[in-house]
Amino acid sequence: MLRQVSHSDPLAVEAVDLVKDFGDTRAVDGVSLCVPTGSIYGLLGPNGAGKTTTLRMLLGIIDPSSGTRVVLGRDHPLDAAQEIGYLPEERGLYPAMHAREAIAFMGALRGLPMSEGRRRADVLLAEHDLGDWGKKSIRSLSKGMAQIVQLLGTIIHKPRLIVLDEPFAGLDAINQARLEELIRREVRTGVTIIFSTHVIAHAERLCEQVAIIAKGKVAFNGRVDEARARLRPIVRLRTRQSDGPWRTAIPAAARREGDEYVFELPEGGPEPLLKVLIDGGAGIETLAIERPGLHDAFVAIAGNAAAAAMGEEKPQ
Amino acid sequence: MMRFLRCAFVIARRDFSATVLSKTFIFFLLGPLFPLLFGGVFGSIGARVAQQTDRPVVAVIAPQDEFQRLAAARAQLAEAIGGDALVSLVGYSPEPDLAAQQKRLLASRSPPIRAVLSGGLENPKLAGALGGDPGAVGQLKMLIANARSGSAARAPDLPMTAIAVSSGSLAKDRASTAQIAQVALFLLTLMLSTMVLSQLIEEKSNKVIEIIAAAMPIDAMFVGKLFAMLSASILGLVVWITSGALLIQLVKHGGVATLPTPAVGWPAFLALGVIYFGMNYLLFGAAFLMIGAQASTAREVQTLSMPVTFAQVLIFGFAAAAIGDSNSTKGLAAAIFPLSSPMTMLARGAEQPELWPHLGAILWQALWVGLILRAGAQLFRKTVLKSGPRLPWWRFGRA
Numbered sequence: 274m275l276r277q278v279s280h281s282d283p284l285a286v287e288a289v290d291l292v293k294d295f296g297d298t299r300a301v302d303g304v305s306l307c308v309p310t311g312s313i314y315g316l317l318g319p320n321g322a323g324k325t326t327t328l329r330m331l332l333g334i335i336d337p338s339s340g341t342r343v344v345l346g347r348d349h350p351l352d353a354a355q356e357i358g359y360l361p362e363e364r365g366l367y368p369a370m371h372a373r374e375a376i377a378f379m380g381a382l383r384g385l386p387m388s389e390g391r392r393r394a395d396v397l398l399a400e401h402d403l404g405d406w407g408k409k410s411i412r413s414l415s416k417g418m419a420q421i422v423q424l425l426g427t428i429i430h431k432p433r434l435i436v437l438d439e440p441f442a443g444l445d446a447i448n449q450a451r452l453e454e455l456i457r458r459e460v461r462t463g464v465t466i467i468f469s470t471h472v473i474a475h476a477e478r479l480c481e482q483v484a485i486i487a488k489g490k491v492a493f494n495g496r497v498d499e500a501r502a503r504l505r506p507i508v509r510l511r512t513r514q515s516d517g518p519w520r521t522a523i524p525a526a527a528r529r530e531g532d533e534y535v536f537e538l539p540e541g542g543p544e545p546l547l548k549v550l551i552d553g554g555a556g557i558e559t560l561a562i563e564r565p566g567l568h569d570a571f572v573a574i575a576g577n578a579a580a581a582a583m584g585e586e587k588p589q
Numbered sequence: 590m591m592r593f594l595r596c597a598f599v600i601a602r603r604d605f606s607a608t609v610l611s612k613t614f615i616f617f618l619l620g621p622l623f624p625l626l627f628g629g630v631f632g633s634i635g636a637r638v639a640q641q642t643d644r645p646v647v648a649v650i651a652p653q654d655e656f657q658r659l660a661a662a663r664a665q666l667a668e669a670i671g672g673d674a675l676v677s678l679v680g681y682s683p684e685p686d687l688a689a690q691q692k693r694l695l696a697s698r699s700p701p702i703r704a705v706l707s708g709g710l711e712n713p714k715l716a717g718a719l720g721g722d723p724g725a726v727g728q729l730k731m732l733i734a735n736a737r738s739g740s741a742a743r744a745p746d747l748p749m750t751a752i753a754v755s756s757g758s759l760a761k762d763r764a765s766t767a768q769i770a771q772v773a774l775f776l777l778t779l780m781l782s783t784m785v786l787s788q789l790i791e792e793k794s795n796k797v798i799e800i801i802a803a804a805m806p807i808d809a810m811f812v813g814k815l816f817a818m819l820s821a822s823i824l825g826l827v828v829w830i831t832s833g834a835l836l837i838q839l840v841k842h843g844g845v846a847t848l849p850t851p852a853v854g855w856p857a858f859l860a861l862g863v864i865y866f867g868m869n870y871l872l873f874g875a876a877f878l879m880i881g882a883q884a885s886t887a888r889e890v891q892t893l894s895m896p897v898t899f900a901q902v903l904i905f906g907f908a909a910a911a912i913g914d915s916n917s918t919k920g921l922a923a924a925i926f927p928l929s930s931p932m933t934m935l936a937r938g939a940e941q942p943e944l945w946p947h948l949g950a951i952l953w954q955a956l957w958v959g960l961i962l963r964a965g966a967q968l969f970r971k972t973v974l975k976s977g978p979r980l981p982w983w984r985f986g987r988a
Contacts (some may be wrong), residue, residue: 278952351805354805359799359804361799361800363799365797367607367795382800384592384595
């Protein structure tokens with residue numbers, strides 16, 4: 274966690290009941306979000322959940338079928354375009370442009386003069402040890418490198434709000450770490466970051482708040498620890514004895530993972546559980562009480578099918 | 590408004606640099622040379638062929654004085670209708686074996702003799718391959734009749750007071766200027782239309798459209814793209830006009846000054862030419878950008894090119910029909926219909942001296958450029974970006 278965001282922080286983005294229909298298909302169904310200023314906000318959900326459509330509505334690329342959104346205090350997001358940076362899911366750069374020009378051009382789209390954009394591009398490229406790439410055309414760069422160039426173009430104009438759609442997709446481990454560091458660095462300067470991902474581990478490492486979207490609807494919206502708090506802690510127990518009176522302490526829903534019993538911590542907490550186990554002669558070999566991860570929370574909130582879809586890609 | 594213009598300028602600058610600084614722009618500049626080269630090559634071949642086939646050479650076997658009278662009659666006729674349209678005559682003194690002489694002459698390749706005229710003026714006989722050319726035979730009959738009567742020598746003098754222009758010649762000359770200007774405008778726009786059709790394919794295929802759409806109104810992007818192409822086209826136009834004027838100056842005796850003077854005068858006409866080129870380009874460009882924006886692949890753009898070209902030809906035909914009749918219902922309709930208006934009004938500039946209708950026309954055309962661009966951007970947002978609520982068709986445009 275980088276910085277505690279209090280509820281009194283003004284909202285960078287507020288969306289109320291956003292709906293988007295494509296023909297007869299409802300892609301987004303009543304999404305409401307509140308993104309505090311200076312926070313990292315994750316949109317979690319499997320592919321096709323409606324994350325990108327929600328982001329595109331927040332950015333003003335498309336208008337919602339119904340609902341409202343206020344972005345950086347403006348009713349129409351394009352009015353705040355100069356203060357927003359956007360990295361789309363499908364990366365887009367002109368292949369013939371030099372990397373330095375591409376970064377400056379993206380700044381110019383957001384109101385930064387080209388000359389200043391070139392100067393800042395040189396600084397950013399140098400900061401990321403990419404100074405030699407400035408004069409190379411985009412088509413000569415690898416996919417990952419081009420993605421980093423585009424990311425630099427996203428922040429070149431020093432936006433107050435950065436929207437990243439699946440920013441880690443296609444990046445190797447080194448560049449994923451570089452991107453995470455860049456996100457942390459931006460947020461330290463007070464920038465608000467919204468990013469969508471279907472890799473829960475990234476959200477768990479970076480986000481203070483998340484919205485879990487499934488089938489176009491917000492299944493959960495709040496702090497990461499609140500999502501986790503929805504689940505009871507998990508007990509992992511290994512005993513020397515296979516049977517005895519202590520077995521009454523094991524809930525019926527407990528499952529076996531190898532030699533371990535895995536179950537939710539009962540309502541009474543750890544002390545009554547321990548007493549029954551000890552008095553019942555379980556012969557405790559190991560006992561761990563784990564806080565549930567965001568993935569577990571996601572499974573509980575969005576359902577197993579959504580979780581399975583999310584689990585297809587693991588972070589490196 | 591300033592932000593809108595700044596956004597449009599960013600797009601225009603990028604597109605203009607990408608177009609003008611690419612190697613292919615050289616071919617764009619050389620584009621109009623190709624039809625000229627083809628015209629020159631095939632024209633000279635055609636002229637040579639025509640020289641060999643259309644102007645039959647007739648050998649005249651006759652005493653010297655009779656041939657002189659025949660040649661004088663031909664010269665007189667050539668003065669009236671032009672030498673190119675008449676048979677050529679080559680004189681030969683009679684030889685003892687006339688049949689052999691005829692046979693030898695008909696076999697001659699230099700000059701390529703098509704027929705032999707013998708027997709003198711009193712008893713002429715024609716032998717040769719002129720059966721399919723009754724006009725040539727008729728000419729020979731007339732030449733022989735004139736040579737017999739000696740009318741060439743008795744041609745009367747016709748004193749003439751030279752007047753630079755008369756109403757008949759002025760109308761004809763101005764109509765020519767109108768026609769030439771309109772064709773030039775049409776051809777230039779025709780060449781550029783396909784380029785405009787494919788303007789958004791690049792952004793759509795490399796996904797830059799998403800970044801642009803998140804940063805500025807789509808209308809600004811449309812305006813930027815259109816003006817980038819207009820700037821590149823005007824650059825080309827300047828090169829072509831300069832080269833064309835230089836060519837005319839070199840080729841035509843007296844240079845551009847010999848071209849028919851338009852009614853509004855050359856300076857105003859040239860200024861109107863540039864403005865109407867811009868307007869014609871912007872109107873067609875806006876319409877084609879709107880159509881092309883719906884295409885998602887280069888193949889779709891190619892498929893769209895043909896109907897778009899035919900539509901342009903049709904509109905050109907509508908504008909051309911107004912030449913010489915600019916105040917008729919047809920002429921006014923062509924001037925009011927936005928897409929034919931620039932071509933019609935340029936032709937009007939060649940034929941009518943009043944300048945005020947042009948001011949109205951330019952404002953009218955500019956209004957339509959804005960309306961078409963606005964509709965194009967709305968359509969793009971609606972159909973390509975799938976933006977906004979579903980509305981019934983009568984509320985389209987308010988999304």
